[in-house]
Amino acid sequence: MEQVLLLLTTGENGSIGKAEREAVTATRNLVCALGGSVWTVGLIGGTISPAAEQLAGCGAAGFVGVEGKEFAVSRYASDAAAAEALCRAIGAGLVLAPGSSRLMRALGGVAQRLGARIDTHVVGLRVQDGAIQADRWYYRQRIEATLTRAHRPWILALDPGSFPPWDGAPGTASVKRVPLELGPEAQRTDVVGLQAVDTGEQTIRPEAELLFVAGAGWTKKQPDGKTHVEEAAHLILEFVRKTKASLGSSKSLVDLAGEGQAVLPFLTHLHQVGQTGATPRHPKGLATCCHGEEPHVVGWRFIGERRAINLDANCGWARGKADVLYVADAFEVLRAALRLLEGNEHR
Amino acid sequence: MNLSFHIVVCAGIVPDPLQTLEPVIGDSGPALKNEMLLPAVLDPWAAHALYEAAHLARGHAGSKVWLVSLSPRAKLQQVMMTVAQKAPFELVALDGPAGGFTDSAEVAGALAAAIEAIPGLDRSRLLLFGGWESAARGAGTTLAMVGERLGIFDQFQGVDELRVEPDGSLRILERVEGGRHQISRCAGPPAVLGWATGSLAEPPNQPQLGMQNMRTILPALQRAQSVALPAAELRFVRVALPSQQRQTRIVRDVAAEEVAREIVDWIRG
Ligand SMILES: Cc1cc2nc3c(=O)[nH]c(=O)nc-3n(C[C@H](O)[C@H](O)[C@H](O)COP(=O)(O)OP(=O)(O)OC[C@H]3O[C@@H](n4cnc5c(N)ncnc54)[C@H](O)[C@@H]3O)c2cc1C
Numbered sequence: 023m024e025q026v027l028l029l030l031t032t033g034e035n036g037s038i039g040k041a042e043r044e045a046v047t048a049t050r051n052l053v054c055a056l057g058g059s060v061w062t063v064g065l066i067g068g069t070i071s072p073a074a075e076q077l078a079g080c081g082a083a084g085f086v087g088v089e090g091k092e093f094a095v096s097r098y099a100s101d102a103a104a105a106e107a108l109c110r111a112i113g114a115g116l117v118l119a120p121g122s123s124r125l126m127r128a129l130g131g132v133a134q135r136l137g138a139r140i141d142t143h144v145v146g147l148r149v150q151d152g153a154i155q156a157d158r159w160y161y162r163q164r165i166e167a168t169l170t171r172a173h174r175p176w177i178l179a180l181d182p183g184s185f186p187p188w189d190g191a192p193g194t195a196s197v198k199r200v201p202l203e204l205g206p207e208a209q210r211t212d213v214v215g216l217q218a219v220d221t222g223e224q225t226i227r228p229e230a231e232l233l234f235v236a237g238a239g240w241t242k243k244q245p246d247g248k249t250h251v252e253e254a255a256h257l258i259l260e261f262v263r264k265t266k267a268s269l270g271s272s273k274s275l276v277d278l279a280g281e282g283q284a285v286l287p288f289l290t291h292l293h294q295v296g297q298t299g300a301t302p303r304h305p306k307g308l309a310t311c312c313h314g315e316e317p318h319v320v321g322w323r324f325i326g327e328r329r330a331i332n333l334d335a336n337c338g339w340a341r342g343k344a345d346v347l348y349v350a351d352a353f354e355v356l357r358a359a360l361r362l363l364e365g366n367e368h369r
Numbered sequence: 370m371n372l373s374f375h376i377v378v379c380a381g382i383v384p385d386p387l388q389t390l391e392p393v394i395g396d397s398g399p400a401l402k403n404e405m406l407l408p409a410v411l412d413p414w415a416a417h418a419l420y421e422a423a424h425l426a427r428g429h430a431g432s433k434v435w436l437v438s439l440s441p442r443a444k445l446q447q448v449m450m451t452v453a454q455k456a457p458f459e460l461v462a463l464d465g466p467a468g469g470f471t472d473s474a475e476v477a478g479a480l481a482a483a484i485e486a487i488p489g490l491d492r493s494r495l496l497l498f499g500g501w502e503s504a505a506r507g508a509g510t511t512l513a514m515v516g517e518r519l520g521i522f523d524q525f526q527g528v529d530e531l532r533v534e535p536d537g538s539l540r541i542l543e544r545v546e547g548g549r550h551q552i553s554r555c556a557g558p559p560a561v562l563g564w565a566t567g568s569l570a571e572p573p574n575q576p577q578l579g580m581q582n583m584r585t586i587l588p589a590l591q592r593a594q595s596v597a598l599p600a601a602e603l604r605f606v607r608v609a610l611p612s613q614q615r616q617t618r619i620v621r622d623v624a625a626e627e628v629a630r631e632i633v634d635w636i637r638g
Pocket residue numbers: 236237238239240242244271272273274275294295296297298299300310311312313314315316317318321331332333334337350351352353386387410413
């Protein structure tokens with residue numbers, strides 16, 4: 023029998039978000055497949071009761087938590103201490119957690135403290151012949167693997183977007199508080215706040231239906247022998263706004279900024295998709311003016327339907343990387359698409 | 370106030386991203402086909418950490434940069450031919466597997482021991498740098514474990530910016546969800562910083578610097594102790610290339626209006 027702990031952090035109002043609810047589903051399913059194991063939810067946050075109430079019907083045997091204003095912020099020292107305390111309180115052999123930026127920062131260190139082993143970016147879980155198997159990617163989504171471990175404790179951080187979020191009814195639940203005093207060494211860091219990278223509006227939208235990716239071609243000389251960076255910026259932003267898409271970029275395009283070339287001012291390295299960028303999850307993706315080279319396309323692993331617009335019929339997308347390649351001028355296509363989208367708005 | 374730093378950058382090597390990778394199952398678990406023949410590069414995010422370290426050291430007199438790498442010695446030597454031209458550093462080499470199918474706990478143990486043995490390293494001024502995730506295992510856990518082993522409890526991951534304030538505190542920007550940065554202020558070293566892209570472009574090759582670095586790099590490679598990473602309890606059930614080939618429909622010689630209509634319909638679909 024495994025002693026299973028699901029670690030979650032709460033947000034500002036003490037509730038939990040989508041990645042956390044996905045981890046609830048994963049844990050429920052795993053415990054069910056294991057048969058006979060019990061699981062506990064461990065909560066960390068400024069306030070934690072709202073989360074416990076949210077999860078009252080999730081099937082966990084109980085709730086434990088570390089609560090206090092010093093645990094409200096996403097900070098390594100306090101989060102690692104809290105997670106460690108909860109794991110020890112439960113004597114957990116198997117620890118699951120959402121792979122949020124907050125827990126991803128803390129869990130490696132927690133594994134070290136507990137003498138545990140850890141696997142992150144887990145995208146699938148199952149029980150086979152009594153053993154837990156975890157699926158994850160290697161070499162930046164280029165090789166898929168399934169692994170199992172005999173070692174306990176074993177920490178598994180789950181990639182957001184890999185499991186359906188649990189959405190059972192709330193109820194009443196009581197939480198056993200685990201007392202934890204932080205020493206001064208755990209309070210050398212203050213969290214000052216959050217900052218959007220986009221100067222104007224938010225263009226990275228993880229929940230969007232569509233990922234729109236802009237490549238370096240937008241800033242290159244066009245058939246008329248000139249560049250049209252201003253129009254490119256306008257077309258891209260308007261299209262992203264009208265379709266409520268999330269904006270991505272190729273590495274070449276964001277790197278141009280560092281080299282002092284004409285660039286699209288709203289793009290940063292956080293928009294970069296690929297080997298050294300993000301691997302976002304969206305049902306659909308549209309690549310424009312990017313060539314579709316392997317280091318870029320590995321970032322498209324979790325994009326469902328893929329289409330691309332490129333002047334070059336021999337670009338990378340044509341070689342089985344996209345479902346549809348439109349050999350066309352992206353400027354012309356976007357101009358026309360905006361007319362269609364605008365026309366519809368006025369209807 | 371002494372605002373100088375001892376910066377240790379942990380960096381593995383990985384196959385050049387433009388190479389085709391194919392997994393094979395060997396006696397000691399999975400590996401890449403022809404792994405030793407594939408051209409390698411310094412792990413990209415760790416390379417950014419190295420550039421940031423060199424930049425920080427340049428701005429704070431008395432600072433020093435070490436590069437600690439656990440990788441197959443011969444491959445590391447090849448990679449160093451280029452990396453040595455990018456930034457001044459002293460190499461600490463460990464000879465062992467650099468592939469993705471190793472375990473971060475074991476790698477962290479070897480790295481921490483090597484760092485503890487660096488002569489003259491002032492741990493009170495230590496900034497432990499590296500990439501926030503490798504391009505091989507991509508676990509994002511190794512640096513945290515090394516930090517814990519060295520007793521460093523201020524840790525940051527997905528770092529894009531580090532600013533040293535006049536009072537010696539560190540202002541750090543980390544990537545968080547939704548394309549945002551979290552801003553933190555840390556009292557000062559020691560700290561762990563797992564870098565994302567940062568803000569510096571790759572430095573141009575400087576042959577003069579390369580030759581200077583190689584004088585200490587070659588002896589360091591010769592000294593490299595071999596490290597075994599058995600990961601005995603970790604078992605891979607399956608390792609495979611994804612079936613990623615799609616049947617691409619190529620649409621050409623169609624008016625932009627038509628293409629736009631098809632795309633808009635698809636988006637709405
Ligand atoms: C270590 C390493 C890591 C890397 N990591 C990444 C990564 O994370 N992400 C990434 O993206 N890349 C990465 N790369 C770089 C990658 O190999 C490519 O160089 C890059 O993706 C190319 O960007 P691009 O397609 O935008 O630009 P280009 O290759 O310059 O392509 C521009 C394209 O635009 C098209 N075009 C121009 N005008 C028009 C028009 N009017 N209409 C339609 N099409 C037009 C052209 O036909 C061309 O195909 C990495 C490389 C290395 C070595």
